[in-house]
Amino acid sequence: MNAWYPNAARMLLLMAPAMLGGCGPYVEPYRYISLADTPGLQQVEARQPELSGLYFAGDMPVRYELRRPGYAVEIMVPEGSYLPAIELSIDSADLRLVPADAEVPPAPIFCGAWYPDPADPARLQFGWSPNCDSEPPWGLTFFVTDDSGEQLGEEKLRFQLERNGWLVLVDAV
Numbered sequence: 001m002n003a004w005y006p007n008a009a010r011m012l013l014l015m016a017p018a019m020l021g022g023c024g025p026y027v028e029p030y031r032y033i034s035l036a037d038t039p040g041l042q043q044v045e046a047r048q049p050e051l052s053g054l055y056f057a058g059d060m061p062v063r064y065e066l067r068r069p070g071y072a073v074e075i076m077v078p079e080g081s082y083l084p085a086i087e088l089s090i091d092s093a094d095l096r097l098v099p100a101d102a103e104v105p106p107a108p109i110f111c112g113a114w115y116p117d118p119a120d121p122a123r124l125q126f127g128w129s130p131n132c133d134s135e136p137p138w139g140l141t142f143f144v145t146d147d148s149g150e151q152l153g154e155e156k157l158r159f160q161l162e163r164n165g166w167l168v169l170v171d172a173v
Contacts, residue, residue: 026169030054031130032077033084034061034162037137041066041075041157049164051082057165068153071095071144075157082169084128084161089120090144095152096121100141112138128161136160 030051035041045063064075072091090097099114111132117123126140137158144153 026167026171028130028167029163030057030082030165030167031084031161031163032060033086033126033128033159035064035075035086035157035159036061037158037160038066038156040068044074049077051080051167053167053169055166055168060162060164066155068144068155070152073097073144073155078125082167084130086126086159088124088126088142090122093122094147096145096147097124098143098145099124099126100143114140114142130161 030049032049036043042065043061043063044065046059046061048057048059049062051057060077062077066073066075074089074091076087076089078085078087088097097116099116111134112126112128115125115127117125124142137160140157140159142155142157143151144155145151
């Protein structure tokens with residue numbers, strides 16, 4: 001019997017639980033929130049997302065601007081986000097972004113939610129589950145207020161999910 005045989009058998013016995021336990025590649029289409037159907041919204045920047053494990057991706061909108069009399073809102077796809085999300089920020093320190101409910105048809109699972117920035121009321125984030133099975137179009141509404149809470153504007157963003165490449169991640173223990 002060869003000297004390597006017992007070591008190879010031990011190695012296979014040690015690796016088998018890891019391989020049978022589900023460690024391996026996780027492949028899923030990469031999706032992002034597209035605001036292309038929102039009137040008055042201007043796309044400012046498009047480029048390929050910089051994500052580890054993202055393949056075959058092309059340019060996509062990563063920054064938009066919404067200009068209104070008295071304020072401007074910048075909307076960006078967050079860097080490093082593997083899930084569909086957008087970040088909103090307003091150009092004035094004395095203005096606030098206040099989220100309203102997302103306009104999403106009923107679905108059996110969680111679809112999306114607003115995440116206000118507790119440290120900065122001029123910033124909001126919205127996250128979406130790529131597994132949500134409700135049909136578009138979807139909408140987001142937020143309000144622009146001043147420090148006293150007086151409403152200066154109401155904004156409605158129409159969005160849908162777009163595919164852009166494939167995520168290949170390794171699920172390892």
